[in-house]
Amino acid sequence: MVNALTCLLKKKVTEEAPVRDDEVEAIGREIKTAIDAVFGRSLAIRELDTGSDNATEIEINNLNNPFYDVERFGITFVASPRHADLLMVTGAVTHNMAIAAKKTYDAMPSPKFVVAVGDDACTGGIFAGTYAVLGGADKIFPVDLKITGNPPTPTRILAGLLALMKKARKK
């Protein structure tokens, strides 16, 4: 009893939320409304690296850090393509990844979206036309949106998703 009381009275070990940035908040509110309209509550994303230099992965991962915390806006990253509404592709498509990438896409239920994130995924970038890659993601499956950048910032990726949701909503 005494222990429980001291625990209750003790100062809480919590942290203040980090500085919110207004741009992210504004995009986030809009995207939440758009996702609600298109998918009814949440957007499940499967990330697929087909040959990036890992900077884009880091930025996509950053979407989950407390600065962005995109789960608040109804965006979740899922472990399996079978649970996903959207495939986020990073990097030029290498020959060594092409078969696995196609299998990942095929495993997703329809309707599905594909977003190419970063210059390499959009066009093949500096690797376009070389022996080791097929080119951008659109060489192996239809791409609905391209977010350029080397790598694009988390805010830019979020803005890209918003544009896609708005487009989908109109359809």
Place this chain on the structure above:
Amino acid sequence: MTAENDIGIRAAEEFLGPSALADRIRAGPNHEHYVRIEEPEFESAVEHLAANKFVLISLFCCEGFTENAAQTLFYVFERRSSILVLVRGVNGSATSIAGIYPAASWFERECCDGFGVEFAGAFDTRRLFLHETYPEGFHPLKKAFKNAPVLTKDAIDPADEYPFREVSGEGVYQVPVGPVHAGIIEPGHFRFSVIGETIFNLEIRMFYKHRGIEKLAEGKSPQECVRIAEAVSGDESVANTTAFCMAVEKLSQIPVPARAWYLRTILLELERICSHLGDQAGMLVDVAYPLGANQFSVLREECFRENDRLTGSRFLRGMVCPGGLNRDIPKVSVDELAEFARQLRKRYRIGLKIVLSTASVIDRLATTGVIRPALLRPLNITGPAARASGGKVDVRQNHPYGIYDQFAPKPQRLRDGDVLSRFTIKASEIMDSLDLIERLVAAIPEGDVRSDAPIRDGYTLAMVESARGQNLCWVWIKDGVIERYKVRTASFCTWLAIEHAVQGNIVPDFPVINKSLNLSYAGTDL
């Protein structure tokens, strides 16, 4: 270092004799020594070096280097601060040294894929970076092949599938993982052989992301190649571009202004802090401790934002160039950085204290994924992974570059080699890097940040200490363009350490063991 006390030269004298050595040795522009070696002497030379504790840190091939030989193999050996390169001319075949130096196995397979050199007596001759869909007899790094799209197979016949090592016995079953993983990470395949929950054997297959970096660099101007060096591995952009530029500067004898080296060093240390913070956050996610993970990921995001303020890039890209830096960082930003470092340290300490006093975290990290010290030398394990297993390896101390001879960080060393040791080493290194940044900001001189001296032809080897360890590159410039750009990141060597570290651990601990090393797939696959 003078030639007399160089242990590499002494060793070469021992296996060749002083008179024979004199006309076969050549001093490279960056403290390395090249020794031409004939076929009959080769094996005994390698055995001699192995007996004298030399570590094989790289082995690569190039064409058109030696007269009367189709290919030239460069065997790069290191001991303490000495670098000895054995130069061996071959014609399509060579004897393998993988039996003496296990690290040679991946290197030899890489040479075989790239150039078609067969290694006799090798215990593993499977293809490495060219997976099943590439045609037989295709060797992209041969000069005769012009870089252009190749026709690959659309599907793999089950008979042609990559043969993994078979482990059999009562109750042994396989767990295949990847190349597409559950998290937001890079692709690679892990083939576990498991008894119950315990890992009996792990075989790692990489190179899914092979993008042809080395071939792409050929024929490019050194300035164009900086962008390629940056793409080797996103979170090692500064380290790899610095190594590349340093090689170009050394072989061209370009003097780099002091201010440029101070700023480069600041960028290198910022990159290390970002990487280590990310690793620590990742390890805590993998042991289900989000409170600690979020503490560190907040600090990391702030570092990325500071990077952006300083350089206009969250990954510090577009700064390092041959001769120094593309642009200066204004004094006011540099001064702010010192304050940023002080604040970061204060908050980092609070987070670290919470994490290290949480029993459930320690319970998961301690005694997990041990890398035995005996593996360090045979596999050339470097960086925090080696320092957590008692290794005295840090390029900043062993081969100081730039201004690291004046600003060498404290040597850090732990002995247990488990995940907790790697976590703790990384924590110490973050603190050291923050200290170093403050000292650099206080001492930074005024002046230019770039020298416009011309780039000349030549070749040399350069090494830097990236967040993951020793990153090495060899650059050969011929007629003003890149003839060969060989990159070997620390990750390439350290992957094999994971195969050993996981043995006897349970499968659910694999993610945290993997994250504690946080190797770069892109930097390995090239």
